[in-house]
Amino acid sequence: MSFPRHRPRRLRQTPVMRRLVAETRLHPAELILPAFIREGLADPAPLQSMPGVVQHTTDTLKRAAAEAAELGLGGIMLFGVPEERDAEGSASLDPDGVLNAAIRAVRDEVGDSLVVMSDVCLDEFTDHGHCGVLDAQGRVDNDATLEVYGQMAVAQAEAGAHVLGPSGMMDGQVAVIRDALDAAGHQDVAVLAYAAKYASAFYGPFREAVDSQLTGDRRTYQMDPANRREAILEVELDLEEGADMVMVKPAMSYLDILADVAAMSPVPVAAYQISGEYAMIEAAAANGWIDRKASILESVLGIRRAGANSVLTYWAPEIARWLHEA
Ligand code: PBG
Numbered sequence: 001m002s003f004p005r006h007r008p009r010r011l012r013q014t015p016v017m018r019r020l021v022a023e024t025r026l027h028p029a030e031l032i033l034p035a036f037i038r039e040g041l042a043d044p045a046p047l048q049s050m051p052g053v054v055q056h057t058t059d060t061l062k063r064a065a066a067e068a069a070e071l072g073l074g075g076i077m078l079f080g081v082p083e084e085r086d087a088e089g090s091a092s093l094d095p096d097g098v099l100n101a102a103i104r105a106v107r108d109e110v111g112d113s114l115v116v117m118s119d120v121c122l123d124e125f126t127d128h129g130h131c132g133v134l135d136a137q138g139r140v141d142n143d144a145t146l147e148v149y150g151q152m153a154v155a156q157a158e159a160g161a162h163v164l165g166p167s168g169m170m171d172g173q174v175a176v177i178r179d180a181l182d183a184a185g186h187q188d189v190a191v192l193a194y195a196a197k198y199a200s201a202f203y204g205p206f207r208e209a210v211d212s213q214l215t216g217d218r219r220t221y222q223m224d225p226a227n228r229r230e231a232i233l234e235v236e237l238d239l240e241e242g243a244d245m246v247m248v249k250p251a252m253s254y255l256d257i258l259a260d261v262a263a264m265s266p267v268p269v270a271a272y273q274i275s276g277e278y279a280m281i282e283a284a285a286a287n288g289w290i291d292r293k294a295s296i297l298e299s300v301l302g303i304r305r306a307g308a309n310s311v312l313t314y315w316a317p318e319i320a321r322w323l324h325e326a
Contacts, residue, residue: 262307
């Protein structure tokens with residue numbers, strides 16, 4: 001094929017012409033706000049490595065959720081930081097534990113005007129900081145962890161979560177959670193599976209956000225950043241196990257993975273623009289090295305263009321405000 005008469009610049013001449021031919025558009029409904037609540041806080045605590053992000057109190061979390069609903073965001077993803085941790089992460093099962101109580105408070109606040117999602121993972125709750133329980137040799141025990149995930153999922157569904165996000169990368173986690181939910185009568189609670197989650201250095205600031213106790217790394221359960229093919233296997237397994245939506249995480253260094261998954265997935269695909277991606281742009285912008293607003297919008301647009309239906313981003317409320325102003 002050749003187009004000798006074609007001059008691509010014709011369609012770039014004015015803002016309205018560019019708007020007419022834009023293939024990708026941002027909308028608040030496809031943005032999901034990740035939010036942290038910390039037990040025992042009197043006031044929200046700013047995170048040093050994520051300027052603009054806080055650990056919430058129950059009150060400020062409820063306000064953030066109400067604001068997210070008013071802005072028309074797609075959802076909120078809740079992470080809890082407990083006061084007491086132990087080897088089994090037992091605070092995750094306590095119906096009055098920090099995360100379950102937060103789910104309940106947020107659901108009371110927003111009802112069905114915002115999709116309420118919660119993290120099913122043990123790393124915030126264990127004193128060793130791993131995403132699962134450990135065996136006698138100190139290795140993360142896959143199947144013993146699954147039992148806890150099943151109970152955790154039911155506790156979160158009971159607290160009122162619409163969607164559960166298992167993020168621990170244990171084999172079989174989606175099936176166990178689906179079975180546990182169904183057995184407890186929660187057929188309508190959906191699972192957003194962290195299907196292709198990589199062992200990324202860019203999670204650094206999140207570890208401050210959840211006050212992580214981890215020493216070492218998560219390379220025996222999260223994916224190797226070198227691998228592309230394996231992401232398809234992970235997605236296929238999660239689909240077979242009943243995932244309603246799948247996620248690729250991180251986003252910006254994994255756009256090839258996102259495009260692969262978007263091309264094959266019969267269910268909606270989410271991407272998580274993680275803490276380190278947020279921190280990099282904020283740091284460069286604070287130095288005056290890049291235009292903050294333009295860089296944020298371009299980064300999220302790129303993630304959407306690669307094929308994500310929705311994007312978890314700490315900038316979700318700010319982007320939504322910009323979109324409403326435009
Ligand atoms: C694990 C979890 C992590 C993130 C979300 N869920 C951290 C990890 O795997 O170490 C990272 C999110 C971010 O960096 O923004 N429960």
